[in-house]
Amino acid sequence: MNKPGSLRHLKVAALCSLLFITPFTYAQDNWYTIEVIVFAHIDEASALEEQWPDDVVMAYPRGLKQLQTPIKISDTLEPEFQNNTNLDLPDFEAQLQEINDLAEQRAREAAELGLSRADIADYVKSLDMPAEPLQVPLEEPSPIATELIAPEEPETIEREPINFELLGKDSYQLATAMGHLRRILRYKPLFHEAWTQNLTDRKRSPSILITGGDEYGKHRELEGSIKISVERYLHVETDLWLHQFMPNFGQTKILQVPDLPLGGQQLGPESSLSSQFDDILKEPYQINRSVTLRQARRMRSKEIHYLDHPMFGMILVITPLDNTSS
DSSP states (O other), X not given: OOOHHHHHHHHHHHHHHHHHHHHHHHHSOOEEEEEEEEEEEOOHHHHHHSOOOSOOOOOOOTTOBOOBOOOOGGGGSXXXXXXXXXXXXXXXXXXXXXXXXXXXXXXXHHHHTTOOHHHHHHHHHHXXXXXXXXXXXXXXXXXXXXXXXXXXXXXXXXXXXXXXXXXXGXXXXXHXXXXXXXXXXXEEEEEEEXXXXXXXXXXXXXXXXXXXXXXXXXXXXXXXXXXXXXXXXXXXXXXXXXXXXEEOSSOOOSSOOOOOOBTXXXXXXXXXXXXXXXXXXXXXXXXXXXXXXXXXXEEOTTSEEEEEOSSEXXXXXEXXXXXXXX
């Protein structure tokens, strides 16, 4: 029968083990590739029937992240190694000429001695000179020189994934879907990107800036953010805004829309000293209508998901990287 003291020690040991196991479990990487398409419905009838709210509140969340362009290997080199064309490389042409000159000299010496072809080969071997240069025309490169100047196969450089780094089009899984959207006149693609992201739980996961479509002054047709996290399931939360624009004649703004963040920081308001005419020049367009796609979905990886709205929609697929279990 266990004594009370021994049971107390077992409980303490179990708690200590949890303290060590839990941080390790939450610190594991959850690398995924995320691909998103956002498109607008070009349907005048639906646009007229749709109730465009005039009290939409739009704001970017704190800690907003921006997608990064891929980092080139040259960007990681020290400055003295960039654009350096004066590399101290061997003079292969000089080496080739030296080998051919030596071959000619040995051939003349053998001819003066009246040696046969077989004798020539033996004579060259006795001089520790390879016989191959005598068996090819002098105007062709020597096999030795060919080995010297043969390029090496480039090594494949594998590196760790980078958070929020954009991927190339060769990584797209939704390229076919995008092609269909472009061919159908009632759809207008606004955004199509894929990136890598180390997903965390919903509390710690940051929102990602999404913009696309035509540009009107400081704004674009599509603005907003999405947030992707992982717990037991994948979770996607969208806060996307589709805008309609009109010329700015100095009229009162209908909607208050935040400026696009610059370098992760919210842009400040315009100077109050600016004249109305200057404001029109700075903002030739005003946003007169906006609709939002605000949804929260639970999803599975490797499956294509669709979020719909009468005015626009989103297609996305989330795929674990090879070294990450799904």
